Amino acid sequence: MADGRDYSHDGPTEKCGVVGVSLADRNAARPLYYSLYALQHRGQESAGIVTHDGFQQHSHVDMGLVGDVFDEDDLDQLNGPAGIGHVRYPTAGGVNNCCAQPFSVSFKSGALGLAHNGNLVNADELRDELESLGHAFTSSGDTEVIAHDLARNLLEEDLVRAVKRTMERIHGSYSLTIMHDDMVLGVRDPQGNRPLCIGKVDDGYVVASESAAIDTLDGELVRDVRPGELVLLEKGGTGFDSYQLVEPDNTAHCFFEHVYFARPDSIIDDNLVYEVRRNLGRKLWEESGIDTDVVMPVPDSGRAFASGYAEAANEDEEADGVEFAEGLMKNRYVGRTFIMPTQDERERAVRLKLNPIKSTVEGKTVTIIDDSIVRGTTSNQLVDLLRDAGAEEVHMRIGAPAIVAPCYMGIDMASREELIAAGQSTEDVRDVIGADSLSYLSIDAIADVLGQSRADLCLGCVTGEYPYDIDGEPTDRDVERPTVGERTLADD
Ligand code: SF4
Numbered sequence: 001m002a003d004g005r006d007y008s009h010d011g012p013t014e015k016c017g018v019v020g021v022s023l024a025d026r027n028a029a030r031p032l033y034y035s036l037y038a039l040q041h042r043g044q045e046s047a048g049i050v051t052h053d054g055f056q057q058h059s060h061v062d063m064g065l066v067g068d069v070f071d072e073d074d075l076d077q078l079n080g081p082a083g084i085g086h087v088r089y090p091t092a093g094g095v096n097n098c099c100a101q102p103f104s105v106s107f108k109s110g111a112l113g114l115a116h117n118g119n120l121v122n123a124d125e126l127r128d129e130l131e132s133l134g135h136a137f138t139s140s141g142d143t144e145v146i147a148h149d150l151a152r153n154l155l156e157e158d159l160v161r162a163v164k165r166t167m168e169r170i171h172g173s174y175s176l177t178i179m180h181d182d183m184v185l186g187v188r189d190p191q192g193n194r195p196l197c198i199g200k201v202d203d204g205y206v207v208a209s210e211s212a213a214i215d216t217l218d219g220e221l222v223r224d225v226r227p228g229e230l231v232l233l234e235k236g237g238t239g240f241d242s243y244q245l246v247e248p249d250n251t252a253h254c255f256f257e258h259v260y261f262a263r264p265d266s267i268i269d270d271n272l273v274y275e276v277r278r279n280l281g282r283k284l285w286e287e288s289g290i291d292t293d294v295v296m297p298v299p300d301s302g303r304a305f306a307s308g309y310a311e312a313a314n315e316d317e318e319a320d321g322v323e324f325a326e327g328l329m330k331n332r333y334v335g336r337t338f339i340m341p342t343q344d345e346r347e348r349a350v351r352l353k354l355n356p357i358k359s360t361v362e363g364k365t366v367t368i369i370d371d372s373i374v375r376g377t378t379s380n381q382l383v384d385l386l387r388d389a390g391a392e393e394v395h396m397r398i399g400a401p402a403i404v405a406p407c408y409m410g411i412d413m414a415s416r417e418e419l420i421a422a423g424q425s426t427e428d429v430r431d432v433i434g435a436d437s438l439s440y441l442s443i444d445a446i447a448d449v450l451g452q453s454r455a456d457l458c459l460g461c462v463t464g465e466y467p468y469d470i471d472g473e474p475t476d477r478d479v480e481r482p483t484v485g486e487r488t489l490a491d492d
Contacts, residue, residue, distance in 0.1 A: 015042070015043060015088065015089050015117060015118070015119070015410040015411060015412065016042055016043045016086060016087060016088045016089065016101070016115075016116065016117035016118075016209075016410070017036070017039030017040075017041075017042030017043055017086070017087045017117060017208075017209040017210070017213075018039075018084070018085070018086055018115040018116065018117050018175060018176065018177045018196070018207075018208070018209050019032055019035040019036065019039065019084065019085045019086075019115070019177060019206065019207065019208040019209070019213055020083070020084040020085075020115070020177030020178075020179070020184040020185070020186055020206070020207045020208075020233065021035070021082065021083055021084075021085075021184065021204060021205075021206050021233075022081065022082045022184045022204050022205055022233035022234065022235065022236070022237050023081040023082070023201075023203050023204035023237045024081065024203040024204055024236050024237045024238075025081060025203070025236075026081060026203065027051070027078065027079055027080060027081060028051050028078075028080060028081055028082055028083035029049060029051055029075045029076075029078035029079075029083065030075060031201070031206070031217050032049045032051075032078075032083050032084070032085040033049065033066065033070055033075060033085070034213075034216050034217060035085060035206070035208055035213035035214075035216060035217060036049070036066045036085045036086075036087050036213075037066050037067070037216065038208075038210070038212045038213040038215070038216040038263075039087050039208070039209055039210060039212070039213050040065065040066055040087055041261075041263060042087055042089075042117070042209060042210075042261065043086075043087035043088040043089035044065055044087070044089055045063065045088050045089045045100075046061065046062065046063045046064065046069070046086075046087070046088045046099075046100035046101070047061070047062070047064065047065065047066045047069040047070070047085070047086065047087045047088070047100075048060065048061030048062070048069070048085065048086050048100055048101055048102050048115075049061075049070070049078055049083055049084070049085045049086075049102070050078075050083055050084055050085075050102045050104045050113035050115075050179060051078045051079060051080040051082065051083035052080045052082050052083065052111065052113075052179055052181055052182040053079040053080030053081075053182070054080065054182050056111070057104060057106070057111040057113065057179075057181075058077060058078045058079055058080065059078075059102070059104045059113070060074045060077070060078060061086075061100045061101065061102065061104075062100065063100060066087065080182065081182075081204070081236075081237070082179065082182045082183070082184050082233075082235070083113075083179065083184070084102050084113050084114075084115045084177040084178070084179045084184060085102065085115065085177075086100075086101040086102045086115035086116075086177075088100060088101055089412070099139050099140065099141040099143075101114070101115050101116065101141075101143055102114055102115040102177075102179075103115075103116075103139070103141075103143045103144050103147050104179075105147060105151070107151035107154070108151075108155060109151050109154035109155050110154065110180055110181045111179075111180070111181055112147055112150065112151055112154075112178070112179070112180055113178065113179035114143050114146060114147045114150075114176060114177075114178050114179075115143075115176065115177045115178075116142070116143040116146065116174055116175075116176050117174070117175045117176075117194045117196075117209055117410065118172060118173030118174040118175055118189065118193060118194045118409060118410045119142065119172055119173055119174075119408060119409050119410035120142040120145065120146070120170050120171065120172035120173075120174065121171045121172040121408060121468050121469065121470055121481065122170065122171040122172065122481050122482065122484060123142035123145045123170075123172075125484040126145045126149060126169065126170065126484050127145050129484050130145065130148045130149065130152070133152075135148045135152070142172075145170075146166060146170060146174070146176070149166045149169060149170070150162055150163065150166045150178070153165045153166055154180070159180055159183065159185070159232070160230060160232070160243050160245075163178070163185065163187060163230050163245065164230075164243075164245040164246075167187070167189075167190070167228075167245055167246055168246075168482060169482050169484060170482075171468060171469065171481045171482055172189070172408075172409065172468055173189055173191070173193035173194055173254075173409035173410055173468070174187070174188075174189045174193075174194070175187070175188050175189070175193075175194040175195065175196040175209060175225075176188075177207055182235060183232065183233070183235065184207070184232075184233040185207075185230060185231065185232050185233070186198065186207030186225050186230070186231040186233075187225075187229070187230050187231075188224075188225040188226065188227055188228070188229055189227065189228070190227050190228035190246040190248040191227055191248060191250070191251050191252035191253075191458070191467055191468075192224075192226070192227030192228075192248070192251040192252070192253050192269075193252050193253065193254050193409055193458055193467075194209070194254060194257070194409075194410070195209055195210060195224065195253075195257055195262065195266075195268045195269070196208070196209060196224065196225040197209075197210070197211050197214070197221060197222075197223065197224045197225060197267075197268075198221075198222040198223055198224075198225060198231055198240060199211065199213075199214030199217070199219040199220060199221050199222055200219055200220050200222055201214075201217050201218065201219035201237075202218070202219075203237050204233075204236075204237025205222075205233045205234075205237055205239065205240050206219055207225065207231055207233065210262055210263055210266035210268065211266045211267045211268075212263045212265050212266045215265065221267055224268070224269055224270070226242075226244065227246075227248050227251045228244060228245055228246035228247060228248050229242060229243065229244050229245065230242070230243040230245050231243075250455050250456050250467075250477060251452075251456040251457075252456070252457065252458040252467035252468075252477075253269060253450075253452065253456065253457055253458060254409065254411070254457075254458050255400075255446050255450065255457050255458065255459065256372075256400070256407075256411065256461070257273075258271065258273055258276045258277070258280075258450060259276075259277070259280065259371050259372065259399060259400045259446075260301060260371045260372055260400070261411075264277065264304055269450075269452075271450060271451070274304050276449055276450065277304030277305050277308065277371075277399065278304050278305070278307055278308035278311075279308060279449045280305055280308065280399045280400075280441060280445065280446065280449050281304065281305035281306060281307065281308025281309035281310075281311075281312070281369065281399060282308040282309065282311065282312040283441060283445040283448070283449060284305065284308075284309050284369070284397050284398075284399055284439075284441050284445075285308075285309045285312035285313050285316070286312065286445075287439070287441065287442060287445060288397060288439030289309070289312070289313055289316065289319065290367060290395050290397075290437060291313075291319055291320050291322070291365075292322060292364075292365040292366055292367045292393065292395055293322070293323060293364040293365045293366065294322065294323050294324075294325050294327065294360060294361065294364050294365070294366045294367070295309055295310040295313065295322045295323070295324050295325070295366075295367045295369065296324070296325050296326065296327040296328060296360070296361075296366065296367070296368055296369070297326070297328075297368070297369050297370075298328060298354075298368055298369065298370040298371075298378075298382065299326070299328055299329075299330040299354070300330065301370060301371045301372075302368070302369040302370040302371055302399070305369045305370075305371060305397075305399035306324065306369035307324065309367075309369055309397065310322055310324035322367075325357075325360045326357075327356055327357050327360035327361055327366070328354045328355070328356055328357075328368075328382075328385075329354065329355045329356075329357060330353060330354055331352060331353050331354075331355070350377075350378055350381035350382065350385070351381070351385065354382065354385065355385075356385055356386055356389040358389045358390060361386055361389045361390055361391040362389065362390035362391070363390055363392060364390075364391060364392060365391070365392050365393040365395070366386055366391045366392075366393065366394050366395070367395045367396070367397055368382060368383075368386065368394065368395070368396055368397075369396075369397050369398075369399065370396070370398055370399070371398070371399045371400055372398060372399070372400045372403060373398055373402070373403070373420060373421065373429070373433075374403055374413060374414055374418075374419060374420070375414055375418050375419070375420055376420030376421075376429065376432055376433055379396060379433040379435070380432065380433040380434060383396070383433055383434045383435050384434065387434075393436045394434075394435050394436055395435060395436050395437045395438075396430075396433065396435040396437070396438045396439075397438075397439050398438070398439070398440045398441065399441050400440065400441055400446070400462070401440050401441060401442065401443050401446070401459075401462040402421035402426065402429070402440045402462065403419055403421055403422075403461050403462060404419060404421050404422045404423075404461070404462060404463070404464055405419070405422065405460060405461050405462075405463070405464040405473075406419070406461065407460060407461050408460070408466065408468070408470050408473070409458065409460070409468070411461075413461055420432060420433075426438055426439070426440065443459060443462060443463070455477070459476070460473075463476065467479065468481075469481040
């Protein structure tokens with residue numbers, strides 16, 4: 001089936017990026033637009049901005065890349081110094097216009113806009129309950145569920161209490177930017193699964209999925225939004241208020257943000273992503289280094305890992321020393337618009353996207369470094385490419401543990417059946433991809449480099465045990481899904 005996805009890199013796909021801005025007295029549209037450009041890697045299916053000028057909400061949301069969705073006129077019409085923005089690559093809710101975000105709607109309780117990164121585990125239960133109370137939904141996504149629940153709570157409560165009550169009812173992963181009339185909020189789920197940070201610009205404040213968006217605005221990172229925290233940007237861009245609405249026992253940060261999704265120049269939970277990846281590469285050498293003539297990254301995802309790995313190899317007095325080479329050239333014009341109708345053609349995508357520089361591999365033993373193996377199609381093709389180019393041996397080292405289970409928190413990992421490592425040993429996987437040797441990084445190495453205990457990380461896709469209460473799946477902690485039942489406002 002032609003599905004328009006990029007099969008030329010066999011990696012997981014991030015779902016969304018969010019941003020919110022409150023400024024003194026200039027329109028927020030352009031800063032939001034630049035921020036979304038900086039977050040484009042987090043979602044390429046749709047983009048949107050919602051602003052508020054103090055009287056009314058303005059919205060422009062459409063399918064496509066940021067650069068295609070907005071033109072000068074669109075930005076000029078997005079009036080107001082406060083706004084939120086979103087880029088999306090959907091799972092829950094499907095690929096269509098009605099699920100593009102920010103979701104915006106006017107309720108009795110005011111104009112509401114919501115941009116969501118993550119995935120709720122109990123969205124269906126909440127939707128059923130809200131529908132039974134007369135709420136009509138226009139999309140199948142979980143963001144609208146949050147919006148309706150919040151709107152309902154706002155009929156009775158002030159903004160902060162209403163958000164708290166919604167947080168007590170939703171279960172799963174969420175980093176949100178919310179706009180209630182011209183107030184901009186940032187909310188991070190109690191496990192801090194997805195990133196969200198606060199930044200300061202000359203004339204205001206920003207909340208964004210990644211600090212790279214703040215850098216793009218010439219701003220300064222203030223800090224991460226804490227798990228369970230609501231950050232309320234003051235009108236006029238004068239500051240922000242913090243409300244710790246839920247005190248978590250443990251966090252469940254997605255370690256894959258550091259390994260793969262986030263930009264290397266972003267700082268997440270106090271760690272520069274580029275440095276994390278280099279240090280994971282160093283660990284990879286410590287745990288499973290092998291003497292070969294050349295070490296090369298799979299571009300671009302393996303680059304920082306490979307440089308750390310090669311550096312550690314060359315510092316190791318017991319090793320012979322390696323050459324670090326960029327031996328695989330990437331065709332940057334093969335993007336996600338490249339449609340692969342058949343499996344056969346998907347496999348060809350690797351040859352379209354990557355080409356080895358023969359002189360760097362011919363007659364040599366080669367180690368290639370990547371961040372992850374999902375389906376294994378790319379890895380298999382890469383090994384073939386390098387052998388065809390004359391490599392004598394091809395060894396593969398992976399900067400993350402084997403992915404053995406799907407993600408329910410908003411990452412498109414593939415199903416269990418599609419995951420090459422699900423139910424297979426490392427030796428089985430090595431055999432399938434045809435490498436001379438294959439090693440993954442250990443979970444302990446990830447925790448060590450991130451400076452976190454395993455209990456504070458989400459490791460669902462590499463252990464099969466999740467930090468949330470997911471139907472039919474084991475959990476690695478004491479979590480309970482909130483009971484959602486018939487309710488009326490009188491019950492609240
Ligand atoms: S299951 Fe994996 S990809 Fe999904 S949130 Fe957890 S660590 Fe991240």
